[in-house]
Amino acid sequence: MIKTDAVIIGAGPVGLFTVFELGILGLNAHVIDNLDKVGGQCIELYPDKPIYDIPALPICTGESLTNNLLEQIKPFKTEFYLNQRVNTIKKNNQNWIVETSDNIVFETPNVIIAGGVGSFEPRKPPIAGIENFENSNLFYSVKNKNNFSNQTVCIFGGGDSALDWAVELSKIAKKIILVHRREEFRATQHTVDQMMNLKKSGKIELYTNCQPKDFIGEQKIETVLIENNKKEAIELKVDSVLAFFGLKMELGPIVNWGLNLDNKTIIVDTCNFETNEKGIFAVGDICSYPGKLKLILCGFHEAALAAQECFKRAKPDERYVFRFTTSSSDIHKRLGIK
Amino acid sequence: MPKVTYIEFNGTEHNVKVEKGLSIMEGAVQNNIPGIDADCGGSCACATCHVYVDDDWMDKLPEQSDAEKDMLDFAFETTANSRLGCQIFLDEELDGIAVSLPEKQG
Numbered sequence: 256m257i258k259t260d261a262v263i264i265g266a267g268p269v270g271l272f273t274v275f276e277l278g279i280l281g282l283n284a285h286v287i288d289n290l291d292k293v294g295g296q297c298i299e300l301y302p303d304k305p306i307y308d309i310p311a312l313p314i315c316t317g318e319s320l321t322n323n324l325l326e327q328i329k330p331f332k333t334e335f336y337l338n339q340r341v342n343t344i345k346k347n348n349q350n351w352i353v354e355t356s357d358n359i360v361f362e363t364p365n366v367i368i369a370g371g372v373g374s375f376e377p378r379k380p381p382i383a384g385i386e387n388f389e390n391s392n393l394f395y396s397v398k399n400k401n402n403f404s405n406q407t408v409c410i411f412g413g414g415d416s417a418l419d420w421a422v423e424l425s426k427i428a429k430k431i432i433l434v435h436r437r438e439e440f441r442a443t444q445h446t447v448d449q450m451m452n453l454k455k456s457g458k459i460e461l462y463t464n465c466q467p468k469d470f471i472g473e474q475k476i477e478t479v480l481i482e483n484n485k486k487e488a489i490e491l492k493v494d495s496v497l498a499f500f501g502l503k504m505e506l507g508p509i510v511n512w513g514l515n516l517d518n519k520t521i522i523v524d525t526c527n528f529e530t531n532e533k534g535i536f537a538v539g540d541i542c543s544y545p546g547k548l549k550l551i552l553c554g555f556h557e558a559a560l561a562a563q564e565c566f567k568r569a570k571p572d573e574r575y576v577f578r579f580t581t582s583s584s585d586i587h588k589r590l591g592i593k
Numbered sequence: 594m595p596k597v598t599y600i601e602f603n604g605t606e607h608n609v610k611v612e613k614g615l616s617i618m619e620g621a622v623q624n625n626i627p628g629i630d631a632d633c634g635g636s637c638a639c640a641t642c643h644v645y646v647d648d649d650w651m652d653k654l655p656e657q658s659d660a661e662k663d664m665l666d667f668a669f670e671t672t673a674n675s676r677l678g679c680q681i682f683l684d685e686e687l688d689g690i691a692v693s694l695p696e697k698q699g
Contacts, residue, residue: 296633296638300633300636300638300639301633301636301638304636304638372632378667378669378699380669381669381670381696381697412666413666414663414666435666436665436666436671437662437666439659439662441663441666466670466671484673500666500667500669501640501666501667503632503639503641503667503699504632504639549634
């Protein structure tokens with residue numbers, strides 16, 4: 256069990272700035288995110304898109320904003336727990352016990368949810384009963400490529416994940432069947448060329464302008480039914496299926512934590528961004544209050560106010576003194592400034 | 594102001610006026626029309642504002658950008674009429690446009 260002043264759920268820009276606001280108050284924080292990298296939507300969805308409304312930064316990108324925030328929180332040596340999400344939060348007297356999907360357990364007086372529009376989860380094909388196959392031979396990522404050796408693998412998608420794995424698995428699989436919605440591929444040209452060469456040599460069977468219609472089988476998928484633009488059905492015998500339809504955002508287990516919700520957002524008190532549960536806060540896009548704007552800059556403000564309340568809960572015996580970063584020697588010490 | 598008809602998957606119709614210059618997606622969000630999620634807020638980065646544009650309006654629409662085509666890969670049950678609502682901006686040309694919403698977004 257890891258004891259900490261605060262657990263932050265979500266490593267997007269607002270989660271990262273929350274680390275800073277807690278850090279200058281002398282509070283340490285651990286950050287959990289379901290993605291394999293920090294930056295949240297800024298990195299996953301639009302790393303190269305320009306952002307024009309960060310105060311005092313006339314222009315930045317999702318990537319540069321994330322890198323700058325990481326630089327800003329460097330003095331606090333924050334620990335990140337990536338590729339996992341928080342499954343449960345339970346009360347333990349004044350504290351919360353937070354458990355992740357990788358079975359890491361924290362005890363903390365403060366949980367700050369900076370979860371954006373939820374956690375990124377694989378997007379699934381719209382086929383009824385698909386869950387039944389998820390424990391057998393339907394996958395949304397490759398954990399161990401050797402599981403696919405000598406198999407007929409049906410891969411759906413047209414991006415880098417789909418094509419990279421089509422090329423890679425073609426070395427060990429019996430046959431790769433690649434199915435994509437249209438003729439063009441999003442993957443890098445180099446990978447597209449590699450895939451096309453493998454198609455010529457017969458290692459990859461390619462179906463474009465086709466979409467999944469049904470997965471048929473008892474315990475596992477035996478036949479994949481796809482349909483082309485002319486509504487003609489094609490039956491494919493398969494040993495396993497890999498679906499790469501990107502990621503979508505879902506609130507996930509948060510809905511089970513007893514918090515007052517408004518649609519896909521969490522209702523907070525604007526004095527301190529606390530939810531209806533003492534010690535659970537929500538900041539950034541995921542919080543909701545009258546007049547809320549889903550702007551990164553609003554999330555930064557929310558983080559600053561939430562941090563004040565976190566201090567009171569983490570250090571109930573210490574007096575809180577408001578200080579500026581320009582003049583406070585305590586803050587300078589925490590930032591490593593001599 | 595251009596009028597837009599949004600038809601939910603269950604057939605419920607919403608006839609609303611949307612300010613010129615706003616997108617089909619923004620018009621739906623501002624009028625609380627269910628069936629459009631718009632997770633990314635209009636950056637053409639999530640495919641959760643997928644709509645089917647009525648046949649009569651298809652040839653009046655601007656060309657799809659590569660970015661929109663790429664994102665539509667992630668929308669389900671796409672057809673030849675599939676577009677992302679955040680990429681269609683309303684003007685007099687599109688006054689009266691009708692779009693149907695898919696069963697679900699992603």
